[in-house]
Amino acid sequence: MAGELNAERTNAILVTHALSGDAHVCGWHSESDAKPGWWDEMIGPGKYIDTNKYCVICSNVIGGCSGTTGPRSIDPDTGKPYNLTFPVVTVRDMVRAQKKLIDHLGIEKLLAVVGGSMGGMQVLQWSVDYPDSACAIVPIATASHFSPQNIAFDWVAREAIKADPEWKAGEYEDDAGPTRGLGAARMLAHITYLSEQSMSRKFGRTLQNKQSLDFDFNFDFAVESYLEYQGRRFCERFDANSYCYITRATDYFDVAADTGGDIVEAFKKVKADFLVVSFSSDWLFSTAQSRYFVNALLKNKVKTSFCEVKSDYGHDAFLLEVDTLGRMVRDFLYHTYEVRNGRL
Amino acid sequence: MAGELNAERTNAILVTHALSGDAHVCGWHSESDAKPGWWDEMIGPGKYIDTNKYCVICSNVIGGCSGTTGPRSIDPDTGKPYNLTFPVVTVRDMVRAQKKLIDHLGIEKLLAVVGGSMGGMQVLQWSVDYPDSACAIVPIATASHFSPQNIAFDWVAREAIKADPEWKAGEYEDDAGPTRGLGAARMLAHITYLSEQSMSRKFGRTLQNKQSLDFDFNFDFAVESYLEYQGRRFCERFDANSYCYITRATDYFDVAADTGGDIVEAFKKVKADFLVVSFSSDWLFSTAQSRYFVNALLKNKVKTSFCEVKSDYGHDAFLLEVDTLGRMVRDFLYHTYEVRNGRL
Numbered sequence: 001m002a003g004e005l006n007a008e009r010t011n012a013i014l015v016t017h018a019l020s021g022d023a024h025v026c027g028w029h030s031e032s033d034a035k036p037g038w039w040d041e042m043i044g045p046g047k048y049i050d051t052n053k054y055c056v057i058c059s060n061v062i063g064g065c066s067g068t069t070g071p072r073s074i075d076p077d078t079g080k081p082y083n084l085t086f087p088v089v090t091v092r093d094m095v096r097a098q099k100k101l102i103d104h105l106g107i108e109k110l111l112a113v114v115g116g117s118m119g120g121m122q123v124l125q126w127s128v129d130y131p132d133s134a135c136a137i138v139p140i141a142t143a144s145h146f147s148p149q150n151i152a153f154d155w156v157a158r159e160a161i162k163a164d165p166e167w168k169a170g171e172y173e174d175d176a177g178p179t180r181g182l183g184a185a186r187m188l189a190h191i192t193y194l195s196e197q198s199m200s201r202k203f204g205r206t207l208q209n210k211q212s213l214d215f216d217f218n219f220d221f222a223v224e225s226y227l228e229y230q231g232r233r234f235c236e237r238f239d240a241n242s243y244c245y246i247t248r249a250t251d252y253f254d255v256a257a258d259t260g261g262d263i264v265e266a267f268k269k270v271k272a273d274f275l276v277v278s279f280s281s282d283w284l285f286s287t288a289q290s291r292y293f294v295n296a297l298l299k300n301k302v303k304t305s306f307c308e309v310k311s312d313y314g315h316d317a318f319l320l321e322v323d324t325l326g327r328m329v330r331d332f333l334y335h336t337y338e339v340r341n342g343r344l
Numbered sequence: 345m346a347g348e349l350n351a352e353r354t355n356a357i358l359v360t361h362a363l364s365g366d367a368h369v370c371g372w373h374s375e376s377d378a379k380p381g382w383w384d385e386m387i388g389p390g391k392y393i394d395t396n397k398y399c400v401i402c403s404n405v406i407g408g409c410s411g412t413t414g415p416r417s418i419d420p421d422t423g424k425p426y427n428l429t430f431p432v433v434t435v436r437d438m439v440r441a442q443k444k445l446i447d448h449l450g451i452e453k454l455l456a457v458v459g460g461s462m463g464g465m466q467v468l469q470w471s472v473d474y475p476d477s478a479c480a481i482v483p484i485a486t487a488s489h490f491s492p493q494n495i496a497f498d499w500v501a502r503e504a505i506k507a508d509p510e511w512k513a514g515e516y517e518d519d520a521g522p523t524r525g526l527g528a529a530r531m532l533a534h535i536t537y538l539s540e541q542s543m544s545r546k547f548g549r550t551l552q553n554k555q556s557l558d559f560d561f562n563f564d565f566a567v568e569s570y571l572e573y574q575g576r577r578f579c580e581r582f583d584a585n586s587y588c589y590i591t592r593a594t595d596y597f598d599v600a601a602d603t604g605g606d607i608v609e610a611f612k613k614v615k616a617d618f619l620v621v622s623f624s625s626d627w628l629f630s631t632a633q634s635r636y637f638v639n640a641l642l643k644n645k646v647k648t649s650f651c652e653v654k655s656d657y658g659h660d661a662f663l664l665e666v667d668t669l670g671r672m673v674r675d676f677l678y679h680t681y682e683v684r685n686g687r688l
Binding site: 088145146147151153163164188196215224227244248251252283 | 540
């Protein structure tokens, strides 16, 4: 939590994190932190989500490896990690756990639920599962269901993990996981987070610490070395089984699952106001995917603001276009809070 | 070869194949063929590239596994397959081998060189390496250099192969190759050949032979089963080392490599006329990438026709939009042939 919950408990904002995120959303948790929370430019005292005014709550998703129960947690029945005996979880399960936390904190109704990417899926699930529990819903760079292309990339990523002999059907030791498979999965995901334009600008065909091509299978191009670095670094902070479980949760995500895929019907329950943001070069969760659910919200006469931000950062824009995104979120929260307090 | 070379040897068209293609471009080579050549709808008697009129030549690329010399060929010095002692080859090497074949056939100047995807790269290389050896150049769904996004996907694909313990640094037995790694590489490539729209239309979130989700890590969605099938089938006809070598050749492809990346300068040598075709939903080799080299051709006053075909088939459109593409190619070849014969 960041910021203080007011006496009326009307200023709480739940921020939901993406696939590789965690509860450390802003500020410094300890002196040993290498960097501040993942959305520190967005959230803090005087920032776009102003913790002088709002109380920001962010918890680790269930199935993850950063504090909540996940496949590497100890099964009390066996005294060993669950690994693949851990049940497959869904985005709905993540949201259900968050709701228990909010109940525990004595918050009847959140001011807003805000999240990007997989966080945006949780936000959408909140809007239909707990329609009375949030005034506003802010899905960013996300989709109302996982597309077959999204599912396909996840399948290949998990195949890389499962094919790594160190995976051992999930029964690896803590210090000997399938880092090569998990690294490959992360490299693949990383490509989908960038756009062709941003990769061309950042790397082009620049060589990695050399003047001419070596014509072999080692690093020749800077983009290759960068990807390997990203893959390696990810293995230091993320667990392979969690990666399998959380990606599987996203595969299963369809906010209209209960209504046989009819999204207009699914959104009939919605009571909150919406701010939806997409990014023009995001091809993982495209503007077309945002429009798809925005149209369904509008058919249900849900108050919805929608903006496609022009950006060539690809999916990562939701973490990089902080100023453009932040101004919209700030004003939307201001309006929501004023309405809630009867001042607008 | 399909069709007859005329007495003047002026009707020869070289067709260059893509990554997983081969010399079997049309018709049936033997009774045991499961299907006709990979571009049979385009090429044949009375078809868009009419073998009653033209003589079509297609050879396997060097480094491949369908007949030419590649990493699995026997090294005469050792009596064993070259494997990783095979030199890294480039698109220029592929084209050089084709030129030797054309010389061998006594053809001084081809009527045209036509190819899509990696075939299109060979076509572009022809235009600058042998400017006097083709009247017309037809690059389809391709790019003048491999982008960092393309390079990145290849890196992950080869990582999947190299991480497979059966790969054994390329020293596997013929009947025990790294099929899991090669399968994963093919699955990944397959995603890049389709568009989000075509995948959504073809698969959506349809389940695979079941009525409800199983919530596990096996096949739930049709797209998952389809990908696995594609990966498995590919391993039956393609060699893992060849896959590494040929993808590496594409990584290195930059038609402007000799001119320090200056593509306008690179195209100064060009003498042929061009027909360039891209497909609107192709994100592997986008229309923007075609426009990039079309602009450089135009700056050199090369006679260039360019068309972006509206299609939602993604990169695969170059094999699927045969009628739209075929009519353009047919008319362009007709015009080229008439000009060559002094009738236009």
